[in-house]
Every structure is written in structure tokens, then in C-alpha cells.
Amino acid sequence: MPDTEITFDSGAVTYHGTFLAPDGFDGPRPAALLLAGSGPTDRNGDSALLPGNIGTLRFLADLLAEHGFASLRFDKLGSGATGIGPHDVDDIAELGFTSAFVDPAAEALRFLAARPEVDPSHLVVVGHSDGALVGLALSQQADAPDIAALALLEPLAVRLLDLLTTQINSQLDAVTATGQLPQPVADELRLALSGAVEALRADGTIPDDLPEPLQNAGLVHANAKALAEEDALDPRVLAGQLADGTPVLTSCSAKDIQVSVADVDGLDAALTGARLTSVRMADASHVLKHLGDARSNGQDYVADLPWSTEFSEPFARWLDSLT
Incomplete structure (x- = not known):
């Protein structure tokens, strides 16, 4: 499954990313936009704040491809090959959350929908951590392509x-x-x-x-x-505004040190009209790695740990249900 380097523009910034298509596909396929969490997190889910590889978004892209989905992931502002574009540090402070993160996600979704390999009627948004809030905000943008399904993984589930x-x-x-x-x-x-x-x-x-x-x-x-x-975007309000019947998957783990299961349960309760799949895990970290008997302290994010089958197996079944 070869990666294809891509670029797209949003505002004054050229964003760099990766398009991944499944092997041997024979026509337009469903596709997913992957949205990274907070901080300087790149297209693979690695953070400039932690030395080493995390790899959550790369793992998700590979899993999507195994189940017939193309995907697009990109270096968000302040990370990877995108960097800060033509801005200086003071400029970035003036951009705000919407223009720095939601607007580029909308452009990425338009770029993905226009790919000849992609069926624009089957677009999925997969947001990890803070990226889940971006996905929910994106679902309410009138000029963005329609989103057929949402995956909110270890999501920001309350106001920031x-x-x-x-x-x-x-x-x-x-x-x-x-x-x-x-x-x-x-x-x-x-x-x-x-x-x-x-x-x-x-x-x-x-x-x-x-x-x-x-x-x-x-x-x-x-x-x-x-x-x-960002704080003005209440994820529970946005969740309640999704179109009735939208397939939504949420996930959270008892060992997640950034997001509580109780908060995600509250988000689930707000998804009143959605077709909800709720994944709850016992031994996964915030970045979806299997911890076993260990506790998470954040440093484990870059450890060479296996990916959580508590997550991957139900997520794979959910993907199959969409096609």
C-alpha cells in the first residue's frame, strides 16, 4: 500500500500530507480523513514534544486500508513538513482555533473528496483526541463535503x-x-x-x-x-447537532490519563440521533497502545508497545459495517 505525498492550501499555508489507498482497488472507494490531537502533532501522530515515534495516525491509516478505505492524513500547523508556513510565532497567535485547525481540515476533506480514487458519498472523519472536536466542528460547516460517518477516538468530550x-x-x-x-x-x-x-x-x-x-x-x-x-465549541452541543442516523464510533480507555470514561459517556449521551458504537477499553493508552498491567504516564506513548486489539477489533468491525 504505497503512500502518496500530497499538498493542499488553506489560508496562506501549504499543508503537507499523505494519501494512502488500499491495494488493488477497482474503482472509487470510501475514504477517511484522519485528524491529529493537540500540540505539534504530525500526520503520523508523532509529537515534537516527545522524542520518539508514537504512530497512532499511521496505525489508523494502515488499518483503514486493510478494510478497503483510502485515507488522507496531514501535518497540522506547527508540525512536520507544514511547519508554520509563512507565519512567524506572533502571527500564529492571531489565527485562532478555527482558522488554524478547523478550516484546514475542511480543505483537506474537499481535497480528499476530489480524488478520483475516492467515492465522495462515503467520506469518514476519524478524529483522535483534540482532532475529534475538529471533526465535530467540521460536521457543522455548511460548505464542507458531507460526512457519512464519524469516529471520535479518545475524544475531547467536554469544553476545553x-x-x-x-x-x-x-x-x-x-x-x-x-x-x-x-x-x-x-x-x-x-x-x-x-x-x-x-x-x-x-x-x-x-x-x-x-x-x-x-x-x-x-x-x-x-x-x-x-x-x-476552542472552548466555545462544546463537543456535546455539536454531537447533538449531527444528522439523525449518522454512524458514530466513540472510544475511551480506563487507563487513558487525558480523557475520562465518564466524560466520553457524557458525550455518548449527547449523541441522541446518531447510530452509536461505543468502544470501552481496559488496558489501552490514550494513543491506543496496549499497556497490559502497566499504568500510563505519558512516556509510554513513544514506547514500542503493540496496538490495542481492544480498539482495533471493534473499530475494524465498525468499518466493515459502513461498507
């Missing part, structure tokens, strides 16, 4: 700032419990975090005097526009 608040509060609980941080300092950080969330939701700004630990968590002026725009 709610998730960020939960994660930071959990970290504060952990360090105060072990005596690494005095409780009054943790309380001050919680109060500052609440104020930052309130400001972002009110007018898209971040206070000037945020404590350094919160700035280190990404709450800085350069990220304000993207954070506010």
Missing part, C-alpha cells in the same frame, strides 16, 4: 477549559497531598485559574498577572484567541 480546570486541579490535589505544595499556595492557584477561565469566556483575554505555573500550562496571551475559540 473545563477539562483544563479538572486536570490542573487534579495536579494540585496530588502535590498538596504529598506535601510538595502548601495548601494556601494551591488555593491561590485555583482562584487564579478560575479568574482566567472567566476572562477567556467573557472577552477572550488572559489576565496579565497569572502565576507562572498557570502560564506554564499554556494560559498565556499568545494562546488566548485559540483557547477561547
Whole structure:
């Protein structure tokens, strides 16, 4: 199954990606657009923040091809061959979430639909982590090609700032419990975090005097526009707006340290009109690798671990049901 290097444009940026077609196909085939998670994550699912290969999107592309689906995956802004295009770092801060991530996904879907190898009436969007929110947003874009099915894998299932608040509060609980941080300092950080969330939701700004630990968590002026725009996209509201009967697969694992099963259960509950397949796993990491008896700490993302059959087997059955 040879990879084909492709490029497409969105705004002022040329995006670089890979089109993969199944072996020996004899006419237009169903195809999937793969959308990466947050941060500088490239077309294969590898992150510039972690040394080594993660490979989640490459794994998904191969699995799709085995089941008769072509696929397109691309280096999102700030990653891989795409880089930051003609922008400088200050420019990127002004782009916001929609123009930096949702609009390029729409262009990628149009590019995929136009390929002669692809049946444009059978387009699937597969979003991993933050990419699931992009997929849901894409489903509501009037000028984007119709999406026949959605896979939301380890998805962002609540509003972004709610998730960020939960994660930071959990970290504060952990360090105060072990005596690494005095409780009054943790309380001050919680109060500052609440104020930052309130400001972002009110007018898209971040206070000037945020404590350094919160700035280190990404709450800085350069990220304000993207954070506010992404937080305004409530995945549960978007899920409820999908066309009735849309096939949707969601997945989550008890060992996922970024997304909770309870949150994804809540997303499932919002998919009231969808034809839902819900995959729940016991031993998979956030990046869909099999952990066995081990716990995830994030460093395992780049470990040479097998892919989770808890995920691949039901996902393969779901793909077969679409064709």
C-alpha cells in the first residue's frame, strides 16, 4: 500500500500530507480523513514534544486500508513538513482555533473528496483526541463535503477549559497531598485559574498577572484567541447537532490519563440521533497502545508497545459495517 505525498492550501499555508489507498482497488472507494490531537502533532501522530515515534495516525491509516478505505492524513500547523508556513510565532497567535485547525481540515476533506480514487458519498472523519472536536466542528460547516460517518477516538468530550480546570486541579490535589505544595499556595492557584477561565469566556483575554505555573500550562496571551475559540465549541452541543442516523464510533480507555470514561459517556449521551458504537477499553493508552498491567504516564506513548486489539477489533468491525 504505497503512500502518496500530497499538498493542499488553506489560508496562506501549504499543508503537507499523505494519501494512502488500499491495494488493488477497482474503482472509487470510501475514504477517511484522519485528524491529529493537540500540540505539534504530525500526520503520523508523532509529537515534537516527545522524542520518539508514537504512530497512532499511521496505525489508523494502515488499518483503514486493510478494510478497503483510502485515507488522507496531514501535518497540522506547527508540525512536520507544514511547519508554520509563512507565519512567524506572533502571527500564529492571531489565527485562532478555527482558522488554524478547523478550516484546514475542511480543505483537506474537499481535497480528499476530489480524488478520483475516492467515492465522495462515503467520506469518514476519524478524529483522535483534540482532532475529534475538529471533526465535530467540521460536521457543522455548511460548505464542507458531507460526512457519512464519524469516529471520535479518545475524544475531547467536554469544553476545553473545563477539562483544563479538572486536570490542573487534579495536579494540585496530588502535590498538596504529598506535601510538595502548601495548601494556601494551591488555593491561590485555583482562584487564579478560575479568574482566567472567566476572562477567556467573557472577552477572550488572559489576565496579565497569572502565576507562572498557570502560564506554564499554556494560559498565556499568545494562546488566548485559540483557547477561547476552542472552548466555545462544546463537543456535546455539536454531537447533538449531527444528522439523525449518522454512524458514530466513540472510544475511551480506563487507563487513558487525558480523557475520562465518564466524560466520553457524557458525550455518548449527547449523541441522541446518531447510530452509536461505543468502544470501552481496559488496558489501552490514550494513543491506543496496549499497556497490559502497566499504568500510563505519558512516556509510554513513544514506547514500542503493540496496538490495542481492544480498539482495533471493534473499530475494524465498525468499518466493515459502513461498507
